[in-house]
Amino acid sequence: MNNLSRTDITGTVLEIQRWSVSDGPGSRTVIFLKGCPLHCPWCANPESQDRRVQMAIFSTRCVRCGACVRECPENVAIPAAEGAFGTDNCTGCGNCIRSCHGGARSWMGEEMTAGEVVDLVKKDMVFYRKSSGGVTFSGGEPLTHPQFLGEIINRCMDLGIHTAVETCGYFDWKAAEKTIAMLDFIMFDLKHMDEATHKRLTGVSNRLILENILKISSFGIPMVIRIPVIPGVNDDEHNIRATAVFVRDHLPQAIGIEALAYHRLGVNKYQALGIEYPLGHIEPPSDSRMAALRKLITDTGVPSITADNDYDAQLVRSRLKSTPKHLTKDGPDNAQT
Amino acid sequence: MLENASIANRPVQPAQSTAASSNQETGNDRTRRLKNAYLQSRPTICMERAAAFTRSFKKTEGQARCLRLAKAFRHACETITINIFDDELVVGTHGSGRRMGALVPEISWKWLNEELDTIETRPRDPYYISPEHRKLFLEEIVPYWKTRSLEEKALAQFPAETLKTGVNTDILDTEMKWRSHVGEITPDFQDIVFPKGFRKIRDEAREKLEELKYTEIEDLDKIEYYQSSIEACEGIMTLGRRYAEKAEAMAKVQTDPQRRQELAAIGANCRRVPAESPRNFWEAAQMCWFVMMSCFLSENCPAFNVGRFDMFMNPFFQDDLETKTITGEFAQEIINCLWIKIAELIWLLPKSGSRYYAGYSGFTNLSVGGRNFDGSDAVNEISYMAVEATSRVGLPQPSLSVIIHPDTPEDFLLACCRLARQGIGFPAFHNDRVGVQMMMYAGLRPDDAREWTLLGCVVPHHRKVYEWTDAGGYNMAAALEWTLNRGRSRITGEQMGLPTKDPREFSSFNELKETFFTQVRHILNHCAISTIIEQRLHRQMVPRPFLSLLVEGCMESGSDLVNGGARYNIGPGWIVVGAADCANGLAAIRKNVFEEKNITMDQLLKALDDDFVGHEEIHEMLKNSPKFGNDDDYVDRLQVEMTDFNDRGLSEYTDILGNPFHSAIMGLTYNIPTGSVVGALPCGRKATTPLAEGCSPHPGTDTSGPTASMRSEAKVNHELHPGGTLLNLKLLPSAIEGQRGLAGMANLIRSYFELGGYHCQFNVISQETLRDAQANPDDYRDLVIRVAGYCAIFTELSPEVQNEVIRRTSHESL
Ligand code: SF4
Numbered sequence A: 001m002n003n004l005s006r007t008d009i010t011g012t013v014l015e016i017q018r019w020s021v022s023d024g025p026g027s028r029t030v031i032f033l034k035g036c037p038l039h040c041p042w043c044a045n046p047e048s049q050d051r052r053v054q055m056a057i058f059s060t061r062c063v064r065c066g067a068c069v070r071e072c073p074e075n076v077a078i079p080a081a082e083g084a085f086g087t088d089n090c091t092g093c094g095n096c097i098r099s100c101h102g103g104a105r106s107w108m109g110e111e112m113t114a115g116e117v118v119d120l121v122k123k124d125m126v127f128y129r130k131s132s133g134g135v136t137f138s139g140g141e142p143l144t145h146p147q148f149l150g151e152i153i154n155r156c157m158d159l160g161i162h163t164a165v166e167t168c169g170y171f172d173w174k175a176a177e178k179t180i181a182m183l184d185f186i187m188f189d190l191k192h193m194d195e196a197t198h199k200r201l202t203g204v205s206n207r208l209i210l211e212n213i214l215k216i217s218s219f220g221i222p223m224v225i226r227i228p229v230i231p232g233v234n235d236d237e238h239n240i241r242a243t244a245v246f247v248r249d250h251l252p253q254a255i256g257i258e259a260l261a262y263h264r265l266g267v268n269k270y271q272a273l274g275i276e277y278p279l280g281h282i283e284p285p286s287d288s289r290m291a292a293l294r295k296l297i298t299d300t301g302v303p304s305i306t307a308d309n310d311y312d313a314q315l316v317r318s319r320l321k322s323t324p325k326h327l328t329k330d331g332p333d334n335a336q337t
Numbered sequence B: 001m002l003e004n005a006s007i008a009n010r011p012v013q014p015a016q017s018t019a020a021s022s023n024q025e026t027g028n029d030r031t032r033r034l035k036n037a038y039l040q041s042r043p044t045i046c047m048e049r050a051a052a053f054t055r056s057f058k059k060t061e062g063q064a065r066c067l068r069l070a071k072a073f074r075h076a077c078e079t080i081t082i083n084i085f086d087d088e089l090v091v092g093t094h095g096s097g098r099r100m101g102a103l104v105p106e107i108s109w110k111w112l113n114e115e116l117d118t119i120e121t122r123p124r125d126p127y128y129i130s131p132e133h134r135k136l137f138l139e140e141i142v143p144y145w146k147t148r149s150l151e152e153k154a155l156a157q158f159p160a161e162t163l164k165t166g167v168n169t170d171i172l173d174t175e176m177k178w179r180s181h182v183g184e185i186t187p188d189f190q191d192i193v194f195p196k197g198f199r200k201i202r203d204e205a206r207e208k209l210e211e212l213k214y215t216e217i218e219d220l221d222k223i224e225y226y227q228s229s230i231e232a233c234e235g236i237m238t239l240g241r242r243y244a245e246k247a248e249a250m251a252k253v254q255t256d257p258q259r260r261q262e263l264a265a266i267g268a269n270c271r272r273v274p275a276e277s278p279r280n281f282w283e284a285a286q287m288c289w290f291v292m293m294s295c296f297l298s299e300n301c302p303a304f305n306v307g308r309f310d311m312f313m314n315p316f317f318q319d320d321l322e323t324k325t326i327t328g329e330f331a332q333e334i335i336n337c338l339w340i341k342i343a344e345l346i347w348l349l350p351k352s353g354s355r356y357y358a359g360y361s362g363f364t365n366l367s368v369g370g371r372n373f374d375g376s377d378a379v380n381e382i383s384y385m386a387v388e389a390t391s392r393v394g395l396p397q398p399s400l401s402v403i404i405h406p407d408t409p410e411d412f413l414l415a416c417c418r419l420a421r422q423g424i425g426f427p428a429f430h431n432d433r434v435g436v437q438m439m440m441y442a443g444l445r446p447d448d449a450r451e452w453t454l455l456g457c458v459v460p461h462h463r464k465v466y467e468w469t470d471a472g473g474y475n476m477a478a479a480l481e482w483t484l485n486r487g488r489s490r491i492t493g494e495q496m497g498l499p500t501k502d503p504r505e506f507s508s509f510n511e512l513k514e515t516f517f518t519q520v521r522h523i524l525n526h527c528a529i530s531t532i533i534e535q536r537l538h539r540q541m542v543p544r545p546f547l548s549l550l551v552e553g554c555m556e557s558g559s560d561l562v563n564g565g566a567r568y569n570i571g572p573g574w575i576v577v578g579a580a581d582c583a584n585g586l587a588a589i590r591k592n593v594f595e596e597k598n599i600t601m602d603q604l605l606k607a608l609d610d611d612f613v614g615h616e617e618i619h620e621m622l623k624n625s626p627k628f629g630n631d632d633d634y635v636d637r638l639q640v641e642m643t644d645f646n647d648r649g650l651s652e653y654t655d656i657l658g659n660p661f662h663s664a665i666m667g668l669t670y671n672i673p674t675g676s677v678v679g680a681l682p683c684g685r686k687a688t689t690p691l692a693e694g695c696s697p698h699p700g701t702d703t704s705g706p707t708a709s710m711r712s713e714a715k716v717n718h719e720l721h722p723g724g725t726l727l728n729l730k731l732l733p734s735a736i737e738g739q740r741g742l743a744g745m746a747n748l749i750r751s752y753f754e755l756g757g758y759h760c761q762f763n764v765i766s767q768e769t770l771r772d773a774q775a776n777p778d779d780y781r782d783l784v785i786r787v788a789g790y791c792a793i794f795t796e797l798s799p800e801v802q803n804e805v806i807r808r809t810s811h812e813s814l
């Protein structure tokens, strides 16, 4: 079969996370791909920014056995607990990683074929079926790997697996167009509506992003717009309202806006990569602040998507039909009905 | 059978719409007050039952054993303290107060004699004992039962080898059935207790007796059996009468009009039940409780199960609704009260046993959901109310189990998930399909099997069955240790297992594995020996006249449960502990010693001898070898081999009723004491630390998320283990936030069950646990933080970020 030749396409996969309920409808396997054209200082996955495979260092796991030192042909490696690299001359041969049994040194990212990715995705088939879930491509910016992605999605379509992407919107439309057309669901980040601010924050203008989102919208694929809410950076009411108005007026396909509270969980990944965390001073937004922003969104006439909504509106089932009445009075579900 | 499909959708109609709203408040207040009183009561040793049995036994010397026990039970019913506490709607205690551990001296008393001075201060499950009860014990109970207990006979009869391997070793726990009574039955409320009442049951026994002749040798046993049945019925009926009198007397002097009315109603209930059939929901609940507490009075031991509560209570509820004599909220209140009573049932254990079954639990299981005899869905309004009761009461008993099948209503499953998300560990989710297969493997007809219920923690069971589901537990990891140490303990050096070959001389992995199975067989042999001796003693010494009334077949055949009187008899189950440690250990050896040859056997053994100290590199290599629970066939297939072997090895033996032994892979807190006697293992586990729990992965080693754990676990052939299998899953609250998280949980369960899994229970991680994980990262490598677009292993985060996660982890946010 011609399937054989297809497996040759490879891509750099950072990580594959099984069972997520917050990256698209139902239970999902999330494929994190490496490489992102943006450089947002709040990024929770900084190891995904570089397209190349990198080495991560977990110094607490190092038992100082010295195996890496012995195995390094370039005399670069030193124990992870002591800084991992003695000089800058690492060639990336991987000897030290193979010799480190404690897992103090490991590759971030792995070159995988589309076939290998699909084999892994297939494992949780029964979980997708039960939940109307599927696979989500995240990153990094997955649409900067259109061929690799297209190949995987193609195979998923054959298997009846629902596919989704989480995208920052910054990619070459021509290259990604065919791949996008095959997708079932899109989670699209709008970080800031103002071009200058966007450029200052992420390093790129938002013009291409806004162009791309309109083109995607014309394909009729259901999507959700996401705003990562970073206090003092993009959480001013003006920006949130501008985003909501844009969604309302230009994106009929969007089921709503999901405001995601900034978190600092990525901090230690910066440490593992040996880079300084750029947003050290920013606190995550409070629950009440998030609630106020969500209200702003709904007041503009756009549904606000939260953990209480499944992403696919049709899947948000009305429940509690046969629950005894006295139990439904102040049940936790009441809030959303 | 019940027509649940139609009733399920009918809303509950309050009897008087005016009373409904104010009732809800008082209802919750009552539950809160009763719960507080419960929490303030101290677990206490009570000698009332033991004294009654002793005094009765002194008067019945020479009579048939079953009759003596029945008379003793009756005497206990006639003499124990009658307690009705404030606020209670369901009344009765099986001792002098609320949380009473009753000694059963006919089984075992010696341990208490030895532990009398330390039991108040022991680390696990301490008990208070009053000076009077202490005196009673020392002066009346000990002198009579000396040389007369089952324990003394069992220890005298065990062969020397079995004593050496199976008593106080934590390799075989044979104690279970010579230190404790059996329990492990489910009263047949549907077909016996409710439709007949104990007066009719007694009359039936009388009729049977009429047909028998003292001149026929084969009738003699039956005559004694039926006489014992009559005594036992009289016993429980007396109890009802005494409670009626007490309630009536209390009503007379009660000044609060509402409570006076309640007491009068309680008095009327107890006039009716348990002698006659209940006529309404409240009476049925009271009857249910009388029977449960009488089970505990007859034998203080674990795993008396309520059974399919929703199935047998719903008809009463529906009738009461029909006649507008109950409101949903009042029925809920009665259920809450019953729940608190069930939590009072505690099982008194020696220090050794309390390590295996920590937490004062009576293992009183209560099941809801599932299917009916005819295959239709059995969920009804009471199913929801049972879930709600556990949510509102929040005590560790009853052990709430739900049975899920493909047609279980989605909203019921979600209600169960919502409860699980509260983080109290309940309910336990069970797969109907696999439970039914297990019961059929054990010999039940498919239609009977459909009405299966849960016993103890996770054992599939049926109310028409007599069995020893927990004949004991054994330590499989010891067999691996022996294989790698020529049968000697790595901790003490003592020769415990078979003196097999020097492990350095194994020519292949298969040879090593076969040697391991030989060591396991050696243990299983002692399992079987101890059980058969114990079964014979139970038959001779402790027939069960009261409990035999509650199980179909005994009345019909005129024989006690111990003589195979029940409609179905299932062979004894032995629990294997540490299967995953063996699978992981064997995988690590296969990979590092035989296949990749990273280390030699000699290096491995030295590292094990030194508990990895000075062998850090080897230790890391072993820790990073494939581990069960990550959907990796390399090691998962070994786990399947371990567990399949447990079935095959055990089923080679048959018990005294001719039924094959069977396998159980559950575990309770078994993994802690069994771990304490095992040295370092090739999976990287350090000496004396806990083993894997039940069929679950070793704590902290399943790092690939719940779907991978479930896929691994589902590879085990669950239907081969009619003693039950167990999977505990840890989830962080962030993973199951909101409606999405709830649906995610429900889908996990449905998917796991489609894959063929049997049981799962969720452990929603608390802040406390996370702090512990910060301190002991190696035990918690499986804690994965899941938020949109991001995931990470908790223990790999920096302390600062960990603290942030801890702050976010409050269950209220759910
Ligand atoms: S091989 Fe790994 S554990 Fe050993 S010194 Fe190097 S980094 Fe540390």
Ligand code: SF4
Pocket: A071, A072, A073, A074, A075, A076, A077, A089, A090, A091, A092, A093, A094, A095, A096, A097
């Ligand atoms: S990757 Fe190769 S060159 Fe670089 S430090 Fe490791 S062993 Fe040395």
